Amino acid sequence: MKVIAFTRVSSISQDEGLRQIQQIKKYCLQMGYELIEDRTISEIVSGVSDNRSGLDELSKLSKVDADLIIVSETSRLTRKNEDDYLDLLNIVRAVQKTGLDLHILGSSKTYKSDIKLTLIDVITLVIESDRNAREREQNKIRFATGKKSKLDRGGYIGHTMPYGYYNNSKGLGKIIKTDYFSINEDEAKIIRIMFDLIANQGYSVNKVAIYLNNVLGFKCSVVTTLNRIKSLVYTGTFNLMGKEINVPAIIDMETFLRAQANINVNHLYVSKGNKHYNMLKGIAKCPCGCSLYLKLNRTASVYNCLTKSFIIEKKCDNFGVNVEFLNKIVWNVTKKFINIDDFKAKTKEQKQLISMEIKSIERRKTALSADKSELNQNIENLVENIVTANKSIQPILNKKLSELVITATTIDKAIEKINIEATRTQNRLKDLVVDLLPSLVDNITDEEKHEIFRKYIYDVTYHSIDKNKGFVTICYKNKVEIIIMINNRPKQAYQLPLSFFFNPVDKIVIETKGSIPYEKKILYKIFSDSYDNSIGEEREMILALSETSKELTYDDVMAQYPIKEYLMAL
Numbered sequence: 001m002k003v004i005a006f007t008r009v010s011s012i013s014q015d016e017g018l019r020q021i022q023q024i025k026k027y028c029l030q031m032g033y034e035l036i037e038d039r040t041i042s043e044i045v046s047g048v049s050d051n052r053s054g055l056d057e058l059s060k061l062s063k064v065d066a067d068l069i070i071v072s073e074t075s076r077l078t079r080k081n082e083d084d085y086l087d088l089l090n091i092v093r094a095v096q097k098t099g100l101d102l103h104i105l106g107s108s109k110t111y112k113s114d115i116k117l118t119l120i121d122v123i124t125l126v127i128e129s130d131r132n133a134r135e136r137e138q139n140k141i142r143f144a145t146g147k148k149s150k151l152d153r154g155g156y157i158g159h160t161m162p163y164g165y166y167n168n169s170k171g172l173g174k175i176i177k178t179d180y181f182s183i184n185e186d187e188a189k190i191i192r193i194m195f196d197l198i199a200n201q202g203y204s205v206n207k208v209a210i211y212l213n214n215v216l217g218f219k220c221s222v223v224t225t226l227n228r229i230k231s232l233v234y235t236g237t238f239n240l241m242g243k244e245i246n247v248p249a250i251i252d253m254e255t256f257l258r259a260q261a262n263i264n265v266n267h268l269y270v271s272k273g274n275k276h277y278n279m280l281k282g283i284a285k286c287p288c289g290c291s292l293y294l295k296l297n298r299t300a301s302v303y304n305c306l307t308k309s310f311i312i313e314k315k316c317d318n319f320g321v322n323v324e325f326l327n328k329i330v331w332n333v334t335k336k337f338i339n340i341d342d343f344k345a346k347t348k349e350q351k352q353l354i355s356m357e358i359k360s361i362e363r364r365k366t367a368l369s370a371d372k373s374e375l376n377q378n379i380e381n382l383v384e385n386i387v388t389a390n391k392s393i394q395p396i397l398n399k400k401l402s403e404l405v406i407t408a409t410t411i412d413k414a415i416e417k418i419n420i421e422a423t424r425t426q427n428r429l430k431d432l433v434v435d436l437l438p439s440l441v442d443n444i445t446d447e448e449k450h451e452i453f454r455k456y457i458y459d460v461t462y463h464s465i466d467k468n469k470g471f472v473t474i475c476y477k478n479k480v481e482i483i484i485m486i487n488n489r490p491k492q493a494y495q496l497p498l499s500f501f502f503n504p505v506d507k508i509v510i511e512t513k514g515s516i517p518y519e520k521k522i523l524y525k526i527f528s529d530s531y532d533n534s535i536g537e538e539r540e541m542i543l544a545l546s547e548t549s550k551e552l553t554y555d556d557v558m559a560q561y562p563i564k565e566y567l568m569a570l
Helices: 016-031 053-059 086-097 119-152 185-199 205-214 222-229 253-264 323-337 340-388 394-431 434-443 446-456 535-545 554-560
Strands: 002-009 041-044 068-071 101-104 109-111 165-167 181-183 237-240 243-246 292-295 302-305 457-464 469-476 481-488 491-495 500-503 508-511 550-552
Touching (some): 002 053, 016 068, 086 101, 086 109, 086 119, 205 222, 222 253, 323 469, 340 394, 469 554, 550 554
Antiparallel strands (some): 101 109, 165 181, 481 491, 500 508
16 A cells, blocks of 8 residues: 655754654554655644645645555644634545545544545544644643743743844853843944934934945845834843843943934834835724734735634624735725825925935034044144154154044045935935926825825725625715725726715615715714714615615626726726
8 A cells, every 4th residue: 555644843943744754654664555755745834824735735646646645643734723623624525535545643543535424533523623722722831931931040042132132152051041142243333323323413214224235335124224223122121021131232221212212203214115014004994893904925915804813702704805906996096185285295394304314414524524624634743743753753653644544535435425415315305396296196105105094084994795806985084985896806996986875784885866965975884983873774864865776786786887987997
């Protein structure tokens, strides 16, 4: 009988996978089975992960490949928690469909491909799934308790050391060191420069990152720079597992607080490359009343209901929606609501910030010029001393003169760079003219879009019908409600006319062709004190106002209306 082994470990550092293979080899030897070692399916992934390439490979096997799949224990197949107790059962059924038998070493149980699972089998698999999930939670608790105990004794628990420090307990075996944090002086110099530029020289975080990259040749992104500027560890306090550890300070608290104050009034610290920034934070809502949170996936990020992230008795059945897709829809609609005065104000703000930057550059240039003047005077004095000095001390004075000349050359280069920086900054100021304002609508950052959303939008709600389609309602603070029908495959959005109104309870729209008072145009808003909660009464009111009113499902609108005219250009 030909056998293929299946193994899984949670991390690459575990030797558990080797132990599983040895167990399977020993069993095959005892039974006289032929283990096809080069076809072994191995996974390095958590047992609760949804991305299981090994299981996918397992489901593609057939009788041509082997006769039997062997796994050391059911926990190697899955450790899904109480929400997915049927996961183990479904995996066993998937293996049976391949035509191969499945043998579990731990329970000595074989599931034949040609024999349907009995009720006892189903119950056993559900119980096994529960046991595996509980065992995982116990392991997590034991692991965390062990780390906490070692941390309480002052030991190093394998955490990543912050930039600027190194672990001096490595190589000491089991010796416990309470002062394993040591300053890495090369890295600490960079940290001190970063804080000095922001706290004392008026730099923005963005400018600090540019300075580190262009002047010092040190690669550091704006996000990394900001995170380090905000980290208390450099003042001597490191927080680990809820415990504060005293570590050597790289900067004093006064410098740290001054840096925080400066970045709080400097809007240029915002990262321009944060692709996971949540533009709809605090705005995107779920029909159940919870907020939508940004869930990061490998392929695409999704807005999901908060109930799917936290331990709540009843999970929301509303499906998620692609983040980039929803952001584009909301921005496309919202651009129509932007007041040009906002951009005039934004331009004025930018001019003020750039003017402050220019003054900072001028101060730096003045300081360097003063240093250069003082240095030139010192060089002149030293030259006179060399002429009149004894030959015995002239070599010493000549060496000192060489050092001063090198310093003067360095200052000249610094002044030249500042002049280039000043010219570029002046050009940026000239570019901020009123004629360019319309272009700012398309060129602003995600953070700036968020500010616009917060100003104009009351909420954005996604009402899913199934995994691929649903309604998006955007309610603006001026009491205009926009309804968009979306389809995820392919990604298409249809903006319905203002004559349509939405019923979130039944997930249908109402088209009215009669006259409706302005103050009654907001319907079915059940999650805000600002709106009437009497859904049934509002529906009757709308239907009574217009004899031609009718209720329509998503599919009704797609079939009966000129849907191509509603298609949005995203």
